[in-house]
Amino acid sequence: MGEKTLRAAVVGCRMGAAHAKAIAQLPDYELVAVCDIDEGRAREVASELGIAKPFTSYEEMLRKVELDVVAIATPTAIHAEQTFMAIDAGVKGICCEKPMATNLADARRMVSLCQERKIALIVNHQRRMSKEMVVARKLIEQGVIGEVRLIRMNCGGDFLSDGTHAVDSALWLLGDPEIDWVFGQIELPDRPKTRYGHLVENSSIALFQTVNGERVEIFCGEARERHRAYQDYEVIGTKGRIWRIGDQPLPNLFIQDSKSGSWDAQVVNGILRPAPSEEGLWRPVEVELDEAIGAMKRSYALLAKMVLEGIEEVEHPLSAEKALRGFEVVMAVYESARLHKRVNLPLQQDKFPLDLMI
Ligand SMILES: NC(=O)c1ccc[n+]([C@@H]2O[C@H](COP(=O)([O-])OP(=O)(O)OC[C@H]3O[C@@H](n4cnc5c(N)ncnc54)[C@H](O)[C@@H]3O)[C@@H](O)[C@H]2O)c1
16 A cells, blocks of 8 residues: 555544544544534544544535545444444445444344445454553463453443443453353433433442453442543452553553462552562563554554455454454443343343433
C-alpha cells in the first residue's frame, strides 16, 4: 500500500474526533467526510482535518459520499441502526464504538450480516491494541505467572458502557476462551437514569467463569474499590500475578513472579498501586511509550488490511466476533441480576434485560 486507498468517514464527532485523527494520519485511508447532528462539532473536526463539507445527516452522508469504511462513534443506542445503514450503503469496513449495541439480537445481527456480506466489522475495545495489554497477554501466554486462576477488575461507570471494556480485556488476557456461566448483581438508581441513550445502573458486580475454569470478578460504578484506578486489572496465576493499574501513565504494568513474600501495595495520589521493593515483589514491566491514539491507529491499519485482503485472511483482535462474545457476557450480567440466577451461556435473552426490569 502506501497510497491513500480507502475512503473513510466518521459519524459522531466527540469520541469520533479521535477516530478521525487516527484515520487521517494513516496512509491506507483518505478521510473524506465527518458527520454530527451538532453542526458546530462536525465543523470543528472537519476544519481541523481539512475536510471540505461536514454533514449533519448520516443518511445524507451515506447517500452522497462513496465510502469504503465508516467509523460509528455516536451514542450506543444507535450503533446497531447506523451499522445496518452502513451495510445497506455498501461499505466494506466498519469500526463501531463499544459497546456494539444495546441488546443481543442487534449485536448478533450485526455480526451475521457482516459475515454474510464479507464486511470487516470491528468494535473499538482499543485496549487490546495497547502496548501494555499486548505485553501482559504475551507474559500470560508464556506461562510466566503459571495458570491464571482469577482476574479481578475495577472500573467506573455503568456496566454496559464501561464494564464492557473490562469484560473484553479479561477475554483478551485469557486468549478469548468460551464462557461457561455468568453471575451478576446491580444496584438501580431511585429514578430511571440513562447514558448514551440507554438505561443504566449505579453499581454492578459481575463474576464469570470460562470453560477452562478461570474466573473473572468485576466491580463497576459505585462498587469499584475506592482507590482502584479506572480499568484496574489484577491477574492472579498459580505462580505469580500481573497488575495493570488502570489507564495510568507508565509504568502501569507490574509483575510479581516466582519470588514469594508479602503482597506489598500502597495508595499514591489516591490510587492503589504496587510498592516495588528491593526484594522485587512487584516489579514494573518494561512497556514502550505509545502515543495517545497509537492503539487506534494500529487497529485502523489492521482494519484496512482486513478490507483489502479479505475478512477470512486477516485476524483482527477487535473483530466483532470476539466483541460479541464479551457483549453476551455483559448482557448476561444484567439477565442474571434480573432473574437472581446464575446464567449459562449461550444467553437466551436477546432483549436488554434492564429495559425489562425498569
Ligand atoms: N473506546 C473508548 O475508549 C470510548 C471512549 C468514550 C466513548 N466511547 C463510546 O463512543 C460512543 C460515543 O461516546 P461519546 O462520549 O463521544 O458520546 P457523546 O454523547 O458525548 O457524543 C456523541 C456525539 O454523537 C453525535 N450524535 C448523536 N446522534 C447522532 C446522529 N444520529 N447522527 C450523527 N451524530 C450524532 C452527538 O451530537 C455527539 O457529538 C459511545 O458509544 C461510547 O460508549 C468509547
